[in-house]
Amino acid sequence: MRIDPRWPKPAVRPRVKICGITRPDLADAAVAAGADMIGLVHFPPSPRHLPLEEAAAVADRARGRAMTVALTVDADDATLDALMRTVRPDAVQLHGKESPERVRALAERYGRPMAKALGVASAADLAAAADYDGALLVLDAKPPKDADRPGGHGVSFDWSVLDALPPDTLYMLSGGLTPETVAAALRTARPYAVDVSSGVETDRLKDPEKMAAFVAAVATRG
Template sequence: MPTIRIKICGLSTPDTLDAALSAGADLVGFVHFPKSPRHVGFEQARLLSEQAKGRADRVVLLVDPDDALVKAAIEAIDPDWIQLHGRETPERVAMIRDLGGRPVMKALGIATHADLAALVDHVTADRILLDAKPPSSADLPGGNGHAFDWNLLAGTYLPQGTMLSGGLTPDNVGEALAMTRLRAIDVSSGVETSPGRKSAERIAAFIAAIRAVESSLI
């Protein structure tokens, strides 16, 4: 059985979602954030969620949502997970978890050792996602196609299920797994041909690259 959990995020079309599901993705993510090139409206996300139901865990990505948005997302998409990719505090993460009645994964931006200190506070999240920290002037949260220095994780306690993201591609994901020893991976721009345009071929290559090295990492 596969031991590495793979999430393909930012899916927005039935064809690329089917490519991710057919290739063996464990989680599929739908971004609801209008500033993102991967944004999907609730009706589109609902249809995609129905397509993925029973085949993979469905994740809705929200950024600093208010209560009304959380409720609307749950009603429309019926996700298995809520992913928070903004500046949500641990207290807010707990509130959203209770409000949505779904497990929550919280993305943390990493650039230095100091950023890893936030791991201690975010015990209310069911899963932590480590992403590259965007510059303060960035319009979008997340790694935006960049990787952080994976060497920063050496000697750092990481909760079980911690997910690695940011700058991952079919070419470097094997190295990332070997260096970090993490067993959960998230990718978005690394399987695209341009911002927001997923490639079925790159999705398949990304998942195949992980499965090719999986047994050697156990």
């Protein structure tokens, strides 16, 4: 599958996205750690949700040093218009039930690369992947049945099911990754990128030492 060429080019090590950055100083720490992308969550049920003006301040701090990715969940056009106007992210990650047609329409509307999250528990969940050609797939663990949000739960899935993907598929691996587990994930899967959030936090805030340890573990394994 192809992805938008504006995503960072594949490198010797998998690219790293640190999601749920909530303060400008933590954006600095993520960039210093070696993150290629930072994620800004705009979804009120998430504990990492940022109002638009706060998200803009974080994005401005990282701009030009790391790719800024705004994460939303089934947002309507008015919400997305305000997000794009205020935050001006480099890319958008859609983490809800957005259809392939919706993803393509938003890519055209905003002229930005799109990422689309798919919840994975078994190989059968990968059947929809080919429908999102052009978007970067974010393969995350399916949320618990009683969850109030589709991601950010810090749980993983059986990475071996990714063997069912065509070998040329570029995807971002997410869900339950930590500095201690990411090497094992990379031994099983060969993602284009890895996405981490709660795995590099202390008391729900990004921890500069954990972020640096995560990137170092990816570099060593990659």
